[in-house]
Amino acid sequence: EAQAARAPDAIAIVHGDETISYGELNARANRLARRLMLQGIGPDVVVGLALERGVPMMVALLAVLKAGGAYLPLDPDYPAERLAHMLGDSGARLLLTQATLQERFAPVLEGSGAEAWLLDAAVGEGSGDAANLDIAIDPENLVYVIYTSGSTGLPKGVMVRHGAVANFLATMAERPGIAREDRVLGLTSLSFDIAVLELWLPLTHGAQIVLADRATAHDPAALKAVVVRHGVTMIQATPSSWRMLLDHDGAGTWLGEGCRVLSGGEALAPDLARRLTALGGEVWNLYGPTETTVWSARHRLDAADPSPMIGAPIGNTTLYVLDGDLNLAPVGVAGELFIGGEGLARGYWNRAALSAERFIPDPFGSAGQRLYRTGDLARWRGDGVLEHVGRADHQVKIRGHRIELGEIEARLRAEPGVRDSVVVAQELGGSRQLVGYVSGDDALDGAGLRAALGAVLPDYMVPSRVMVLPQLPLTPNGKIDRKALPQPDARPADAQRVAPRNPTEAALATIWAELLQHDEVGVTDNFFELGGDSLVAVQLVGRIKRDLARDLPLKRLFQLTTIETMASALAADPLVNTRSDDIAAMFDALNEVEFAHE
Structure with missing residues (x-):
């Protein structure tokens, strides 16, 4: 609102050939916010959002927050069953969507009790008062609820607070930094919390969002053209996406001079870190789980030291490396990473027991302060830089998504004939991929099980291969021995390669x-079994x-x-x-x- 008052004619968003000024964006969001308030939307009231990437999506986001509500992103690409669970579990009574998605979300809405508003209908955003609203927001009120993978077989909603997002934006504005002249690439889906940086950071500092549609975001050539055409000065992407872009144009000549490169969402491989720093601009490795609001730590890499470290905490954030008794681990000794400070989420939606398990009292802080247990293993270097070591549990990152392997395992065990299951992440075909292992009836078919998972899980959670074993290997104490699982071959040893015939x-x-x-x-040969x-x-x-x-x-x-x-x-x-x-x-x-x- 301050930026709209300062420079109402400045361009806020570019999307293809469409642009919208700060003044117009603010006015449209105000009109829709008033309509939402008449429907009872206010503090801590959740509103579902299922919208294609474009200006209407940004209008809806702003309107929900202006009305005091919290948004729930619902990705149209997710299976209907998963979307229905998220909508029903959140208690959202309103879904903002579009006519092109109406048929897709009909089964999702069924039985949820939620009403759908089509923002591209005649009534759309409304035509009432376009002045700013005066809604009191407490730092503890919710900004959004984002669902992440859950070990029980169902995703869990993370409740993120206004105070946490405000702190995140304020400290990221300092480092890596942002200015009114910046043009930030809006690349990430709303269902991935790192979109918060790409969308809210520019708008709160008078900068410009260059919003890429879904097609452009996954076409390296088209994306390069957008970056060049609009002179993008800041790009945030996962390491998987950066590798895709550099494999298409390793020289990075399409990046403008001084373009800041931000990488996060999964571990940054040393070879990729070297390729990014060789581009010549600023390169930042970012770290943080959804539960501590996007990024909790940052580390600037350079050609002299391109090591991809977790780095140091952002503002008003504490990082502790603790042993099994919650004592501070000495420098150089690995322990579990705990995060405290202003970035902590309120907890998990309707999951009090799980919230108490993951958000523990801070033994080093004052009464009421908490720490989030990340499950990541880390150690402090002598120079005060934090280094990532691995995971302490069975949670993995695949293409930027945090995945509870237990959720996939539970889905596999629910299939007829499956007695037991285990899912692991392995390096296959040059990339990190999921592989499932099951035991059970002789009639079980790996391809059929994979297809069944595809009907209920997002694509990134479906194993590239599901192997059927007579029985899963066990350790002496009766637990599944993950280290003894057979390595899947892209092509069985006894199978011959069939050469092209035309x-x-x-x-x-x-x-x-x-x-x-x-x-x-x-x-x-199977595309996915070869590492696709x-x-x-x-x-x-x-x-x-x-x-x-x-x-x-x-x-x-x-x-x-x-x-x-x-x-x-x-x-x-x-x-x-x-x-x-x-x-x-x-x-x-x-x-x-x-x-x-x-």
Whole structure:
């Protein structure tokens, strides 16, 4: 509101060819906020948001907060069952969405008791008073509720406070810093909390958001064009996404001079850290769980020392490395990382017992202060920099998403015929991927189990491969021995590679081999078992479009998992290239698939 008063004509958001000024954005949000208040939206009242990336999404976000409410992001790509749980569990009675998503969310709304508002309908945001509202907000009131993976088989909602977000924005404005002249790339889905930096930090400092739509966000060439066209000065992305971008253009010549590079959401590999620092601009490694509000620590890398450390805490944040008795671990000794300070969330929605387990009393602070137990192992270096060591539990990060392996295991055990299950993260085909192992009936089929998981879990939580074993290996004390699980082979040892038999198969084999970094690829090999994931799938669709002049819908790729079936489908539909000049066409299926940034 202060920025809108200072410079109402300044551009707040650029989205494709559309722009909106601070004054107009503020006025539209005020009108919608008044409509929301008439529906009883106020402090700690949750409002569901299911909107495509664009100006209406930003209007809705601001309006919910202006009315005093808290937003619940609902990604249209998630399975309906998961969305229904999130909407029902949150108690949201209102869902802001669009006509294009109405059919998708019909089964989600069923039985939830929530009403859907279509923001692109005639009534839309309303046409009433556009003046600022005067709503009292307490630092303890909720800004948003974001659901993360849960070990019980159902996601859990993290309740994030206004005070925590305000503290986060204030300290990030100092380092890495932001100015009115900055243009920040809005790359991340609203369902991933790191979007808070990309959306709120620019708007609170008079800077500009360059909002990338879903198609552009996953097409390296299109994304590069957006960055160049708008002179983007700050880009935040996960290491998986940075690797995808640099693999497309390793020189990084499309990054403007002085463009700040922010990486977080998963561990930054040393080789990628070196590639990023070689670009010449500022490079920041960021760390923090959802429960402590986006980022809790930061570390600036440089060419002389590109080591990707956790670094030091952001403002009003404490980092403790503790042993099993909650005593401070000496410098150089690994222990579990606990986080305290202003960034802590209120807890988990309707999960008091779990909140008490993860948010413990601060033994080093005053009465009422808490620490969040991260489950990460870390150690302090002699120079006061914090180094990440690993995990203390069975939680992993895949393409920036924190995943409770227990949730996937619970889903597997719920399938008919499965007696027991375990899921691990392994390095396959040059990337970190999930592999599931089950025991049970002889009729169990790994591919069938994988398909069943795809119906109830986001794509990033579906294992690349599910192996059926006679029984799971056990340790002497009867627990599953994860270290004794067999390493999955991309191609069984007794299977022979089937060579390409026609030009289309040969061309596809070349593309697959390059993207998956394999010397040879057979036409019956499975894309996902060779190490393919959603990020690589996007690149594959782009290469097919470029090299074969075919528009293969992305959702078809998840059905055509071999070169043999893919080539047959392309041959059977000679008209699939009719929209070859439309970059967005190859992403028509994105409403059904979850990707790395989300």
